[in-house]
Amino acid sequence: MMRHWLLPALFATSLLVVLLGLPALSRSNAPPQAGVVAQLVSPGPLSEAHRSLAGSCRNCHTPIAGVTGETCKSCHAATDFGNKQSTQFHASALQCTSCHVEHAGRQSLIRMDHKALFKPGIWSQRPAAATAGGAVTGVLACAGCHSIRDPHLGLFGTRCASCHATDSWRIDGYRHPSTNSRNCSECHRAPPSHYMEHFSMVSQRAAGERATVEQCYACHTTDSFNNIRRRGWYDHH
Secondary structure, three states, rough: HHHHHHHHHHHHHHHHHHHHHHHHHOOOOOOOOHOOHHHHHHOOOOOOOHHHHHHHHOOOOOOEEEOOOHHHHHHHHHOOOOOOOOOOHHHHHHOOHEEOOOOOOOOEEOOOOHHHHHHHHHHHOOOOHHHEOOEEEOOOOOOHHHHHHHHOOOOOOHHHHHHHOOOOOOOOOOOOOOOOOHHHHHOOOOOOOHHHHHHHHHOOOHHOOOOOOOOOHHOOOOOOEEEEEEEEEEOOO
């Protein structure tokens, strides 16, 4: 009796696999040489950064464990991500995939979520940016990652959160003082080149002005430092 329905059942199952598998194969990002299985299970195309790994699932995935932080760091340890101030906190990461999402095509791998810095399950050691005085406070120490790229050059200290939020550096409702304001040094510092011979040889000549370093308003406008009065846009660097 079993023989009467076994063959039709096998045929129906095979047909179903083919019907479901063909669309998946047509959308797969895995190259043909990766094999049918890899083409069927690939969840989507890799990012540009990892495109060379397409079809080589085992380079990133391990059985049962999936993608681990150690696997990621085995490749990225050769880069400077562990030495750069803005990325060195990754050295203690246990779960890279909590923030870096792959198989989403051209979409960026980076989805920065500052709240993740406070999640203990992601880190073997909590990043310095998420601690203050050795105690977890729930307030980020922004300077721990951003001090070397501080556009204020330390003028406002390290309490970035008093003005900025983590979703955008722009300050809602902020309006620059009048274009006639002459108190530029309260918020701005001149670049190092303005304290060198470069200032008199290039900057003053380009602006056609013999102003001192402290007289920013004599050469610069408030919409951009590169917009020079009576000259227009100028960027010789």
